[in-house]
Amino acid sequence: WQIMINGESYKVIVAEAAKNALGMDNIYERVFIIEPLLDGDRIAGAVGFSVRENKFYVFKAKAVLACMGGAVGVFKPRSTGEGLGRSWYPPFSTGSSAYFTIRAGAEMTCQEVRFIPVRFKDAYGPVGAWFLLFKSRAISAIGGEYMVERRDELQNWAPYGLVKPIPANLRNYLGMLDVSEGKGPLLMMTNEAIAKLADAYKDDPKAFKKKMKELESEAWEDFLDMTISQALLWAATNTAPEEKSSEIAAAEPYFIGSHSGASGAWVSGPEDIAPAEYFWGYANMTTVKGLFAAGDASGASSHKFSSGSHAEGRIAAKAAIKFIVENNTQPNVDAAKVEELKAATYKPLEIYEANKDFTTDPEVNPAYIKPKMFMFRLQKLMDEYVGGVSANFSTNKPSLDRAVELLKFMKEDAEKLAAADLHELMRCWENIHRMWQNRFHVR
Known part of the structure; x- marks a missing residue:
């Protein structure tokens, strides 16, 4: 954990493997799932419609795995007008996981929890690489480093505020306290971070120049890989990360079951380590028989990102297969x-x-x-x-x-x-x- 990955690259590889395993005849694309189908207290499938053709789909199933993302666009975004639709999380995540599990009658958990990430302002560029790879500092507009100046506040959140690394929600909270007191905007010291990393080469002008070029490329590559609009915003505002700092700000709230969010369906724990009251037969099964959830659809399991959500999806899918083998009857569809x-x-x-x-x-x-x-x-x-x-x-x-x-x-x-x-x-x-x-x- 807390290491740099190239998530945007391996998702394509994983999708290709799934496509090859299932075959294109078993993959339905451009279908918007509307509602679950039920047979008493058991899931029986789902219905949806094609967004490209006049087709209505009825999917009949012995088990269903819900993994339809989180919820974006539920709060007014910072970006309006020409920037409408710009968000940190995918705008096509519109609460379908929660809706599906709720309508199926599944117990939900952590519905009070929403995720508010701090990102580069307006284009929502990721800050993780700057904190973890570039070792950058974030400061207030008057130069104070809120993670240092407000360290005492973390005592109020013990034991969570006393662990290392400090949880992201508490880091963000300290910065938001600065903004509330009129010390904004918050700034990511990209210029300082790049200078410090290149400082080891200062005695060799040629090596120093090469290192600066390398760091500059990495800074732009980080956005071009994940958030191209942030690179465009830098270019449009004459921002060279090695020369000046950039604004960061808290985004509007999102609902997700991953990425340090927690909102989602209450699912069964794993048989080998879950207490009896947290296990009801199959890992990651909701309180509805045969309905499983993973990723943003499953709640109260915050510490999963792209890799963890992928792993949870595999666990849930295997549990769903086990459910089908042990409950191999076709539910009735009304x-x-x-x-x-x-x-x-x-x-x-x-x-x-x-x-x-x-x-x-x-x-x-x-x-x-x-x-x-x-x-x-x-x-x-x-x-x-x-x-x-x-x-x-x-x-x-x-x-x-x-x-x-x-x-x-x-x-x-x-x-x-x-x-x-x-x-x-x-x-x-x-x-x-x-x-x-x-x-x-x-x-």
Whole structure:
């Protein structure tokens, strides 16, 4: 742990291996999963629709592994206007894991936990390489190193604040205290870090120049590998990392079960080490028979990143196979329920077609709400009342009570979501999934 990896490179290799093992005939792409199918207290499959063709899919299964990512876009992002959609976590993670497991009736855990990463401001470039590889410092705008000046604060969070390395959430918290006191913006001392690493070569001008070039390349490569927009922002603002520092800031909150997040489904522990009350037959199975979860879908298991989530996925998949072998019966799928879900899936298209000509501009219509406007309302609500960026990540009971009230209106208005095409239909369902994640978090 705490070592540099090239995650963006090995994901492709892992995906290729999976493709070769399964065969393309068994891989369905561009399908948005809507709802789980149940047979009593057992999972029976899932339904979804193609975002490219007029096809509705009914997947029947003896076991299901949910690994549909976390939730992004539930809070108003720092990046708006032309930067809309820029986020630290993938924007296509819209709460589908949580929605699926919740709708299946699975017990959820750590729903109060949201992940707020500190990243390079505006383009969300990763800071890990700078802290771990370049050994950089982060300071306030007036030059104070908050990790040193606020060390006493860590005593209040013992024993967690006294371990090494200091947990990321506490590191971030100390920096946010500086910002709250008007000492922002926070700065990553990239120029200082590069200079220190090159200092060992200062007596040899040729070697020094070569090392500086190497460090400069590594600095840009770090962003070009993972966050290209951060490299573009550096270029657009004449930022040379070896010459000047760069702003860092806390991002808007996300819901994830990995990467030091914890929000997700409550799953069975491993048979060999889990206490009896934490094990109910199969590793990583939720409280719904046959429904397994991994990665961002499984909660209360924070210390898993790309490598750990991959390992958890393998564990969960093997446990699912064991479940199938020991429970080798095909669950029943209610045909009437499938038709009901199909009608609900395509309802936004029908609402749009029935009402679009009522106004000269179909984007504004008293009979429906388009997904983009629905998303803006949802994000504004969460940002202002549930501790988003504009509220400095703080909230209180009256604010949360107001959020509960407003979310009831959002749930009512979700019945009037309208979509002009399959892409907008996907956007409608993304927002429904986000809304359910929000409701559980607020509660």
